[in-house]
Amino acid sequence: MAAPILQVAEAATDEEAVTPKPGLLEPGAAPYGNFPSYSRFHPPEQRLRLLPAALLRWLFPPGGPDPRPLLGLDVGCNSGELSIALYRHFLSLEEGEICPVSTKDLRFLCCDIDPALVDRAEKDCPFPATMSFVTLDIMDPQTREPLLSSFLNQFGRSAFDIVFCMSITMWIHLNHGDNGLLAFLARLASLCRYLLVEPQPWKCYRAAARRLRKLGRHNFDHFRSLAIRGDMADRIIQILTNDHGMELVCCFGSTSWDRSLLLFRANQPSEPMPSL
Numbered sequence: 001m002a003a004p005i006l007q008v009a010e011a012a013t014d015e016e017a018v019t020p021k022p023g024l025l026e027p028g029a030a031p032y033g034n035f036p037s038y039s040r041f042h043p044p045e046q047r048l049r050l051l052p053a054a055l056l057r058w059l060f061p062p063g064g065p066d067p068r069p070l071l072g073l074d075v076g077c078n079s080g081e082l083s084i085a086l087y088r089h090f091l092s093l094e095e096g097e098i099c100p101v102s103t104k105d106l107r108f109l110c111c112d113i114d115p116a117l118v119d120r121a122e123k124d125c126p127f128p129a130t131m132s133f134v135t136l137d138i139m140d141p142q143t144r145e146p147l148l149s150s151f152l153n154q155f156g157r158s159a160f161d162i163v164f165c166m167s168i169t170m171w172i173h174l175n176h177g178d179n180g181l182l183a184f185l186a187r188l189a190s191l192c193r194y195l196l197v198e199p200q201p202w203k204c205y206r207a208a209a210r211r212l213r214k215l216g217r218h219n220f221d222h223f224r225s226l227a228i229r230g231d232m233a234d235r236i237i238q239i240l241t242n243d244h245g246m247e248l249v250c251c252f253g254s255t256s257w258d259r260s261l262l263l264f265r266a267n268q269p270s271e272p273m274p275s276l
């Protein structure tokens with residue numbers, strides 16, 4: 001059964017007020033951020049232009065010791081537009097450059113809680129052999145652990161090379177509270193070598209709660225009791241670096257809707273730091 005989408009025509013997305021063109025889209029009040037047309041009001045290009053296309057080649061130089069294929073996990077992939085765009089972006093060629101990474105060198109597992117969005121992603125994906133889309137509530141360890149292990153085991157691996165956590169932290173936080181956000185970040189930190197996080201700023205939380213109130217729905221259960229609040233990018237940096245020994249490698253700047261793209265690295269003291 002599809003995750004619920006409380007459909008209404010209104011003008012606020014999960015982060016800020018965005019006024020859709022009449023008839024173009026109706027973002028709705030999706031309780032998990034499972035907006036059916038998310039990429040139409042937050043196009044992948046705005047994130048991609050901040051991320052170097054050569055990022056994976058810098059982090060995992062071809063011919064280096066890193067096992068291939070490189071394995072990526074996209075958590076909260078929605079209908080796959082950003083996942084597919086990231087996949088293309090990281091395989092792209094600079095003009096005249098010979099690409100050392102071929103599609104068989106890069107595998108993505110992309111998951112979302114909403115099966116209808118996952119179905120769409122699967123249907124639209126031009127790389128079915130190397131990108132997999134699955135329905136998964138990342139907060140449910142009983143389904144999460146076997147699913148992730150079964151993917152990683154195919155490659156004889158126990159962790160992903162990179163995990164993408166794009167515009168999902170707020171939804172985990174609102175639906176699962178401080179403890180849920182902490183558990184989520186802890187699990188991701190233990191699951192990868194690099195973690196790219198795009199946290200929603202606090203003003204988005206207020207917008208999401210306001211929108212739910214306007215609809216006459218109960219507020220998110222945890223909203224008022226959240227102690228982790230304020231500068232969310234900074235709070236997430238503190239959690240990942242202080243509690244999980246990750247290192248902030250780079251902040252790729254902010255998108256036009258005021259979100260930073262933060263790249264963290266799991267603590268691997270023996271590896272040289274790539275210069276970005």
Ligand SMILES: C[S@@+](CC[C@H](N)C(=O)[O-])C[C@H]1O[C@@H](n2cnc3c(N)ncnc32)[C@H](O)[C@@H]1O
Nearest residue numbers: 032033034076078082112113137138166167171
């Ligand atoms: C705002 S959208 C972001 C989509 C995409 N990552 C992007 O940045 O373009 C957040 C996505 O996270 C998904 N999501 C929220 N909670 C989730 C959970 N517990 N497990 C898996 N996916 C979840 C939602 O269904 C939604 O598609």
